[in-house]
Amino acid sequence: MSTNEWPLWEVFIRSKQGLNHKHVGSLRAPDATLALENARDVYTRRSEGISIWVVESAQIHATDIDEAASFFEPSDTKIYRHPTFYEVPDGVKHM
Amino acid sequence: MTQAEQERRFQEKIDREIKIEPNDWMPDEYRQTLVRQISQHAHSEIVGMLPEGNWITRAPNLRRKAVLLAKVQDEAGHGLYLYSAVETLGTSREQTIDDLHTGKAKYSSIFNYPALTWADIGTIGWLVDGAAIMNQVALCRTSYGPYARAMVKICKEESFHQRQGYESLIKLCSGTPQQKAMAQDAMNRFWWPALMMFGPSDAESTHSDQSIKWKIKRFTNDELRQSFVDATVAQAEILGLTIPDPNLKWNEARGHYDFSEINWDEFWQVVKGNGPCNKERLAARIKAKEDGAWVRDAATAFAKKRAMKKSA
Amino acid sequence: MQESALFEYVLRLSDDSLILAQRLGEWCGHGPILEEDIALTNISLDLIGQAISLYDLAAALEGKGRDHDQLAYLRYENEYKNVLLVEQPNGDFAMTLLRQFFFDAFRLPLYEALMQSPVEQLAAIAAKSVKETRYHLKHSSEWVIRMGDGTEESHQRAQAAIDHLWRYTNELFYEDAHDHALQAAGKVPAMAEIQAKWMATVTSILSEATLEIPKNNWKFDGGREGRHSEHMGYLLSDLQYMQRAYPNMEW
Numbered sequence: 001m002s003t004n005e006w007p008l009w010e011v012f013i014r015s016k017q018g019l020n021h022k023h024v025g026s027l028r029a030p031d032a033t034l035a036l037e038n039a040r041d042v043y044t045r046r047s048e049g050i051s052i053w054v055v056e057s058a059q060i061h062a063t064d065i066d067e068a069a070s071f072f073e074p075s076d077t078k079i080y081r082h083p084t085f086y087e088v089p090d091g092v093k094h095m
Numbered sequence: 096m097t098q099a100e101q102e103r104r105f106q107e108k109i110d111r112e113i114k115i116e117p118n119d120w121m122p123d124e125y126r127q128t129l130v131r132q133i134s135q136h137a138h139s140e141i142v143g144m145l146p147e148g149n150w151i152t153r154a155p156n157l158r159r160k161a162v163l164l165a166k167v168q169d170e171a172g173h174g175l176y177l178y179s180a181v182e183t184l185g186t187s188r189e190q191t192i193d194d195l196h197t198g199k200a201k202y203s204s205i206f207n208y209p210a211l212t213w214a215d216i217g218t219i220g221w222l223v224d225g226a227a228i229m230n231q232v233a234l235c236r237t238s239y240g241p242y243a244r245a246m247v248k249i250c251k252e253e254s255f256h257q258r259q260g261y262e263s264l265i266k267l268c269s270g271t272p273q274q275k276a277m278a279q280d281a282m283n284r285f286w287w288p289a290l291m292m293f294g295p296s297d298a299e300s301t302h303s304d305q306s307i308k309w310k311i312k313r314f315t316n317d318e319l320r321q322s323f324v325d326a327t328v329a330q331a332e333i334l335g336l337t338i339p340d341p342n343l344k345w346n347e348a349r350g351h352y353d354f355s356e357i358n359w360d361e362f363w364q365v366v367k368g369n370g371p372c373n374k375e376r377l378a379a380r381i382k383a384k385e386d387g388a389w390v391r392d393a394a395t396a397f398a399k400k401r402a403m404k405k406s407a
Numbered sequence: 408m409q410e411s412a413l414f415e416y417v418l419r420l421s422d423d424s425l426i427l428a429q430r431l432g433e434w435c436g437h438g439p440i441l442e443e444d445i446a447l448t449n450i451s452l453d454l455i456g457q458a459i460s461l462y463d464l465a466a467a468l469e470g471k472g473r474d475h476d477q478l479a480y481l482r483y484e485n486e487y488k489n490v491l492l493v494e495q496p497n498g499d500f501a502m503t504l505l506r507q508f509f510f511d512a513f514r515l516p517l518y519e520a521l522m523q524s525p526v527e528q529l530a531a532i533a534a535k536s537v538k539e540t541r542y543h544l545k546h547s548s549e550w551v552i553r554m555g556d557g558t559e560e561s562h563q564r565a566q567a568a569i570d571h572l573w574r575y576t577n578e579l580f581y582e583d584a585h586d587h588a589l590q591a592a593g594k595v596p597a598m599a600e601i602q603a604k605w606m607a608t609v610t611s612i613l614s615e616a617t618l619e620i621p622k623n624n625w626k627f628d629g630g631r632e633g634r635h636s637e638h639m640g641y642l643l644s645d646l647q648y649m650q651r652a653y654p655n656m657e658w
């Protein structure tokens with residue numbers, strides 16, 4: 001068995017001008033140049049993109065699932081950050 | 096949190112149709128079932144490239160050649176998406192592929208049947224992809240997020256696969272008697288193996304109940320097989336092809352077609368490695384991996400050299 | 408004279424594309440890694456697309472009512488005018504990628520020059536194909552560099568492929584009376600100009616790859632005149648199998 005398995009890369013694609021790059025999947029590549037070429041061949045065969053980002057999966061830092069509650073639940077209670085929290089009299093326009 | 100509590104919460108999420116994501120807690124058996132099922136699915140895509148791939152150089156015109164190449168290429172892509180989904184469960188692509196090569200992992204038995212004529216290519220598209228799509232559409236709602244997302248992408252891309260096969264058969268069936276006979280012969284050989292693609296009957300299926308409870312699967316093997324038969328009969332009629340089953344007939348009371356019992360002896364023999372092409376298919380995959388080892392090593396060595404130059 | 412010269416010229420371009428596409432198609436399902444399997448198939452698909460457009464143009468120039476499939480499938484071996492390079496067997500990945508690299512490095516400057524051709528349909532095909540070919544050359548170059556400057560084994564394999572294929576490269580720049588007539592009319596570029604660009608690309612990429620240009624300059628040709636290598640008969644047997652076994656049927 002070869003121990004030289006190529007690293008895993010995550011692929012992000014901008015589908016058209018004006019939109020964010022969006023995660024579409026992953027692939028194997030030995031380096032960034034070939035990762036971009038592989039991403040082009042694997043993930044844009046049907047005109048899905050106009051720009052590609054790749055990043056080695058090992059370089060991604062993610063929140064810990066065990067800390068999800070302390071990370072995200074506190075914002076659930078701050079409903080005043082949403083416009084629907086506020087009442088405006090009927091007839092007020094453009095707001 | 097106790098194990099029981101975690102399992103209860105997990106099932107509650109499943110019941111509420113909340114997708115499970117890679118780092119979420121999941122029962123070991125859920126993880127193992129997924130690894131087994133997704134990798135089996137991935138291997139089927141990759142091994143499935145071989146019978147059709149054999150006809151790329153012999154496709155009868157340039158349009159068909161391009162379509163076939165694009166289709167087989169899609170299958171490589173689909174295998175890749177699925178191997179990536181397996182990786183999110185902590186099993187590397189290399190490990191998954193090694194399991195295929197040692198015979199530990201299975202793939203769909205249909206690909207152990209030979210593609211003998213050009214009509215087989217159309218028939219594979221129509222019946223084999225048709226059966227696969229029946230399965231895959233159901234899997235777009237599977238409970239594991241990465242698997243479901245891969246399936247959505249795959250279903251989108253596969254929509255042309257069945258149509259191109261059917262279109263190719265329409266050409267044959269409206270062509271010369273020789274072409275029509277070629278199509279019927281392919282139908283005769285592929286009908287039963289296509290029905291076998293849905294797996295053992297529900298009574299025999301070992302993993303079915305739990306998979307349905309975990310919403311990995313949404314329908315049982317027999318339910319999907321029945322839907323496939325029901326959908327395919329009319330398509331065969333339009334082609335003017337005869338389905339090779341004397342007992343196939345509409346059952347008014349059930350609202351479904353009745354059909355003969357599958358030859359389960361053949362099914363299990365092919366699963367166990369005794370199909371017409373099992374050895375050739377596996378040998379081709381192993382050869383591709385071994386012949387490619389120096390290529391993968393070369394690129395790795397180059398990347399290391401460049402990284403060292405950069406940091407020096 | 409010029410109509411038939413242009414037909415011959417376009418037919419050569421078409422045959423190069425078709426035969427190389429056919430070879431690359433053999434890789435599908437057998438590549439060294441899935442990602443590269445997909446990449447090689449993409450190149451093959453581009454070449455089939457180019458072949459269809461080029462054969463359509465050739466058929467129109469010929470004016471005998473043949474279509475692209477009849478040109479692609481129903482000629483005798485000595486009527487195919489592709490260079491010997493593209494019909495050479497795939498061999499290992501190094502052989503395939505070096506063959507591709509030598510071809511891409513030739514096709515790119517040729518298409519760039521043909522974009523300026525007053526033959527509008529040809530210029531249009533060149534304009535579309537040039538983008539595809541630029542990518543092919545990038546991809547094959549990247550691999551030549553990685554194989555050359557990768558491991559000892561990959562270096563040796565790449566060098567062996569160069570040493571074997573080098574004899575077929577001179578034919579890429581073949582010229583005869585057809586070419587001279589078209590060049591005199593300003594319709595196609597002189598091959599010397601293309602060869603200079605090809606040599607510059609090859610020298611620069613091989614040097615980056617730490618690979619060497621062979622000293623032996625013995626050259627083979629004959630493909631442009633329909634005289635092929637032994638491999639061609641087998642390739643055509645596969646390609647033409649259906650059309651020959653089931654004549655006059657539609658698929």
